[in-house]
Amino acid sequence: MSGQASAPVSPPLLRVVDLAVEYRTRRGPVHAVRGVSLTVEAGQTVALVGESGSGKSTTAHAVVGLLAPAAHVTAGRVELDGRDLLTAPRRELRALRGLRVGFVPQDPTVSLNPVVRVGEQVAEVLRVHGLADRRTARVEAVEALRRAGLPDPEVRAQQYPHELSGGMRQRVLIAIAMVAGPGLLVADEPTSALDVTVQRQILDHLEHVTTETGTGVLLVTHDLGVAADRAQQIVVMSQGVVVEAGTPDEVLGRPRHPYTQALLAAAPSLRTSRAHALRPAPGEAAPADARLADASSADGPPVGSSRTDARPARAASDTATSASVPVLEVRDLVKDFALSRAAGGGTLRAVDGLGFRVLPGQTVALVGESGSGKSTTARLAVRLADPTSGQVLVDGADVTRARGRALREARRRVQVVYQNPYASLNPGWSVEQLVTDPLRVAREGTRRTRRDRAAELLDLVALPASALGRRAAELSGGQRQRVAIARALALEPAAMVLDEPVSALDVSVQAQVLDLLTDLQTRLGVSYLFISHDLAVVRQVAHDVVVMRRGVAVEQGPVERVLTAPEHPYTAELLGAVPGRRALAAAAAASASVGSAP
């Protein structure tokens, strides 16, 4: 846009032209990035958006010259201030890194040297580039940490990375990237490993620092909401190619490429309660539900007609309880952990007087940031840990101190799906072995009936029967999570504890898995205890929500009420931190103009 003026125009801060990167693998080259071009002007923030495998991180790494050994740039130019970095000698590159180009990596928990004090790590940049001697570098490092928003920078500078929280570590990394006053900052998913409120603080701060210094930012993110809130330009990548580029209003308001549209539809922070709409509202009759449930559950009568009655068939047949008996309930739950003397001794109350009920066919969401005690609650609810006090009830029966047979029976009724499908499935087992494992453990059926059941379960989670013979290692993340869900369903549980079931997945896959969960609930009447840090996800799947902070439920109630009219300031803070309000506004404006156009 600065264009074709006859006077010598100063080149843009960063210009990537027709960049192509391929990975050399044993199965031949993989073209990770093909013909990517983008420009970052000084003081401008450009967001590079895409899902994993889209080539966005590879592009960012190529810009800072940190490609993996197997990756090779096969074509294109990366120009910084008009100078091509790809052909520059190594020594020259080294002089630019840290000095002209700052890099903020993805995961702050592993991106700092664990055995070096953080102040020293910041000072190292100045030492490497000969900007300061040992003494002044130390002083300037503390100053940089202060500018990065780290509280008590003098004290923190003397600490090791493991003594800081994730958010603090990311501030240290920002200090490292910014201490030498670079012209360009490349941030590779700088906040995706952080809690949502911390995410907002970090992004706010990054924005503040870079505007102040006029630094150009290349912000890599998978979250369209973050991109919309922070960038002046958005570049959308898919499968190594730029599919769309423009201002946030253009890209989000009038997405032209189908991929952008799909990404937009799937982005959790931008999604309204779409999945929720698939379900009948409370009290409304749901004949379709009954038919589906009838078809899918072999034993027991069809489920009731309204949602509050929609109990799973098994519950109806073996326990003659009234409709209002919760499948899973906890009362006054307390869990203390003994602390080591190094941590100050005493105890840490991870869960403090928590109580909630999961009714048949309903979803209760536990929401909170890391350290809020939500995962501990999940472990207590399935009796993987013993509470200090309080009760856990399954089908109305107290199982807090249950042992042996009673405990096994309770665990049968409440199954678990874990966060990371890459870690929770034995990679060497076939899908059939994985899915039928609970049946084998429960000594249920013969080999043949188990195989039939496995095929049935795969069908339920929308995987082809041909997947039975494949190993977990051959499946994608979304497919793996479907297998994990099928495994949890094998024993026809009344409730499932879902511990962050989609947070390890890409946004479009997330949406599919969430839809599947909603669908399964409608068909089977299974209840969910849904643990999540993501309010946007919770809005889609939950009926009731419990907002946790430091072990205490600060607010609980129906999801519509809590998320639209929060009573507790912390809930409001969480809601405010969800990125993408600008995108929502853009989308709303666009749809309004479309509506009024004809």
Place this chain on the structure above:
Amino acid sequence: MTRYLAVRVAQALGVLWAAYTVSFLVLFALPGDPVSALVGGDSSDVTPEQLDAVRAEYGFDRPLPAQYVHRLGQVLTGDLGRSVATGRPVTELLGEAVGPTVQIAAAGLLVALVVGGGLAVGAHATRHRVLAGLLLALPPLGVAVPSFWFGLALVQLFSFTFPLFPAVGQKGPASLVLPALTLALPTGAVVAQVLSASLRRTLREPFVDTAWAKGAGPTRVHLGHVLRNAALPALTMTGLVVGGLLSGAVVTETVFSRAGLGRLTATSVGAQDLPVVQGIVLLAAVVFVAVNLVVDLVHPVLDPRLPTTARRAARVPAPDRPAELLSAAPAGA
């Protein structure tokens, strides 16, 4: 810290006691009689009365439990008994043998750490792929080659073909070179393998990218960042291979005809000189335990994540990372 130290020292003493007891059971319950071995297989010129007298002198005539208690009491007062073969006190024999062995063991360990460590770092720091592959192929070869063969090959090459170093004896530092190299080979190979694996893992850590992104040069990245993190497993391994040095000394000292613990072990075992053998076992146990105690104490110094008193904290099931909650709480983050 003091409590941690006390616990570790108590554990070390327990290990020593166990080593003593096991060696006593194994050695003294063996068939064969050191006294008969002493006077020779054909005892025609020795009367049974004389044999019994000798046995009584060494205490071999008493029942095993009594012998055990008696000898343990002696050991606690620093008396390891007397050699059956020579009649000299075991402590004296050990004292004479320790010096030369410590010399070649220390030299061998030094060579092993420098060459093995240097090879591992070099292989991972070089951008030359063929060179890296070549360097990484050496440690497995070093583990596979028998050290007596390597020692003989060294003697053949550097004493006979090119007379640079003496083939036998222990006069002067030159005589130390070939035995130290022989001893260093298996140790250095193991150190190089462990360190290589650890370096490979560490190089993939994202913090290495952070270091490169700062504009740091290869020396700073590989030595300042990577090696410092990768050294811990190699350090643990070094503690374990010190025991191997002693058994390596048996072969090395035999090949190079040097006096030392290895030779003393070989002759004492051959002569069924049980008090000496047990003294050697006990000495080896002391060295092993002491070295590993030092390694354990150095670990937290190198890795701040291992505070000595907070080890137990790791056993508390992490709720939602309580440490993070705590560190975050006072700052109000």
